[in-house]
Amino acid sequence: MLFSIPAKLWLSFNFITFFFIWGVFLPFWGIWLSDQGVSSESIGLLFSIGLLLRFVSNLTLLPMVSSAKSTLSLLRFLVFFTLLAFALLLFFHDYIWLAVITLVVNFMMGPLAPLGDLVGTRLVKQIQLDYGRVRLWGSLSFIVGSTCVGWLIVGSGNDAILWAIIAATLVMWLLSLLNLSPQLHDEIIATTEKKQSLFTLFKRPDVLLFLIIVGAIQGSHGAFYAFGTIYWNEVGFSGVTISWLWAIGVFAEILLMRFNKKLFTGWSIKQMMLLGLLAAIIRWLVFAFSENVYLLATFQTFHAFTFAVTHLAAIRYIALQKNSEMVSYQSLYSGVALGLMMAGFTYLSGIFYAQLHGHVFLIMSLLLIPVLFCIKIWKAE
Incomplete structure (x- = not known):
């Protein structure tokens, strides 16, 4: 983590990369799984379980955050292992691997948007950030992601779905390693208030x-x-x-x-x-x-x-x-x-x-x- 960028710019890039990934994953992952031979019934089951796992990860992983530093650490950890999970699909194509990795990435990706929001709420207090003007880049990126991959599929086939997700997740992880300027304040650690369950x-x-x-x-x-x-x-x-x-x-x-x-x-x-x-x-x-x-x-x-x-x-x-x-x-x-x-x-x-x-x-x-x-x-x- 050698470089620093303005905190507002960091958060904008975080939303851009995450929602680009989400704009590809949400509409097209079922298509990619189907192309790998997974039945529609199995895809429906995996998506249902994935939704439940995102709920579980939000209630189990997010409460682990106890400071500004741990917010960024958890985000970097989740992005790295999401990248690793998607990259494994370049080498493993059996149904068990497809199912397990699909469920793992749902669990890992569940808290990523809330962690970005959590950084945003801290910056609202710390530098009076206009959250809406930063968050809009995520919405725009979702459209770009789904549209670009739609075009790529026509020209390059469904393999473009996985490659686009891997490339975007790699960029998101590299960006997550950058320091914020100003750094987030560790207000939760400094406080004597008892954390509520x-x-x-x-x-x-x-x-x-x-x-x-x-x-x-x-x-x-x-x-x-x-x-x-x-x-x-x-x-x-x-x-x-x-x-x-x-x-x-x-x-x-x-x-x-x-x-x-x-x-x-x-x-x-x-x-x-x-x-x-x-x-x-x-x-x-x-x-x-x-x-x-x-x-x-x-x-x-x-x-x-x-x-x-x-x-x-x-x-x-x-x-x-x-x-x-x-x-x-x-x-x-x-x-x-x-x-x-x-x-x-x-x-x-x-x-x-x-x-x-x-x-x-x-x-x-x-x-x-x-x-x-x-x-x-x-x-x-």
Whole structure:
């Protein structure tokens, strides 16, 4: 670790490389496994177990972080072994190896985005970082990753998927070795505050309400992530149209993160959460009853509110906590809200999609209505 770069630039590169990897892994890993001879049933099982392992790793590995130094150490460790695991697939092609390594990388990659967020929350306190303007590079990189590999597959075949992931993970690991300037403060070690256990924190009403609110809003995206493309294909939208609808949502998210300080400086956390919740209720209602591509494109821009505003509010809330509790809050947010509750909403949508098709979005909308009461009684700024 001989070189130092500005902390803001380091975090931007961290998000760029991780979300490039994620933009390749999430849409294309099933295709790569299928090309290796893995059945669709096995791929579905591996993805389901992988989701559970990401939940487990967030609740077991993140609480190991006790200082700024250990945050970066854990990130470097996980990136290195993720790189090693993917590299092994260049030499081992049996089903057992494919299955084991797929599960291992899910476990290792689970905490990587939360660790980046944890660095971000520290920098929000330390240098008044505009988190949204840094995080937007991750969203943009996700689009670049999925688009570039889509092109590479056409020209070079499915082997490009693995090589792209290995190359990006190598870059991420090398970047992780750089020092930050200024360095993160080891505030948690210096404090005399007792670190709260996850279970103790989870029992607190304010924390439980936070997880229910943010988990419900983010979890309601599960139906869209799993079945949005399938449903739009069923109603006759072309692949190009579907791609544009997805892109509109992500670009709206990027724009909001770019200008979030100007837009939400005077807003409270509860107001931001309420905006995200109301936008989600309306968005899923429209998706349930409309097949008009222009109307859908308009309400796809609500992704900026349903995902981005909710996430920014959650990060702001975590950054306000005591240093001794910040890691635990991040662990619960990543593991329970973004992991377990997302999995639950996705599973529920899978049960009903065959019978309801597009009306599965109505269920997502209706499930969010009681959360309005949770926001009302939640004690947050």
